[in-house]
């Protein structure tokens with residue numbers, strides 16, 4: 245049985261990341277919002293986007309400073325990721341509430357989240373109105389990674405250890421079992 249059902253047009257491209265986007269030009273403004281409408285759009289220069297609804301508190305903050313940080317989320321950060329996605333920075337200091345540590349970015353005034361394994365500092369180059377969301381297209385200006393994910397023997401950055409968070413059709417998953425690596429399908433068997 246594999247009969248196709250026709251659904252109205254909607255967002256069914258899954259899995260997506262669920263990341264913590266931190267923003268704010270100074271400590272009083274520091275905020276975090278969860279985003280899944282986010283992704284990589286160019287390798288060189290390294291570029292990302294986040295699509296944000298105008299109603300979000302973060303929308304104004306990012307529009308004013310033209311900077312944000314994408315912090316990858318993990319199994320450990322899953323609770324905070326959901327919470328920061330249902331509460332607004334208008335009502336809460338999300339760093340305090342979730343006991344997360346802000347640290348000013350190296351290249352941007354927005355804070356990184358210390359507890360996240362990868363912090364991608366971004367400068368907005370273009371805001372594209374699309375409809376429900378505006379797409380904030382940004383250039384990556386710096387990347388910070390936590391050294392506790394470095395393999396002790398090889399020194400390689402082992403992101404598998406972080407159990408990164410994925411979002412699929414309303415559910416959160418941690419990335420677990422590795423089943424291949426880039427190019428393995430065409431590699432010669434030894």
Ligand SMILES: Cc1cc2nc3c(=O)[nH]c(=O)nc-3n(C[C@H](O)[C@H](O)[C@H](O)COP(=O)(O)O)c2cc1C
Nearest residue numbers: 277278279280281296297300301302329331332333
């Ligand atoms: C898993 C998840 C993904 C989300 N993705 C987005 C997104 O990509 N864009 C957006 O505008 N809101 C998204 N949201 C909703 C915002 O995170 C939410 O409205 C949040 O309260 C905004 O915070 P702020 O008002 O402090 O900016 C998402 C929420 C969750 C739980």
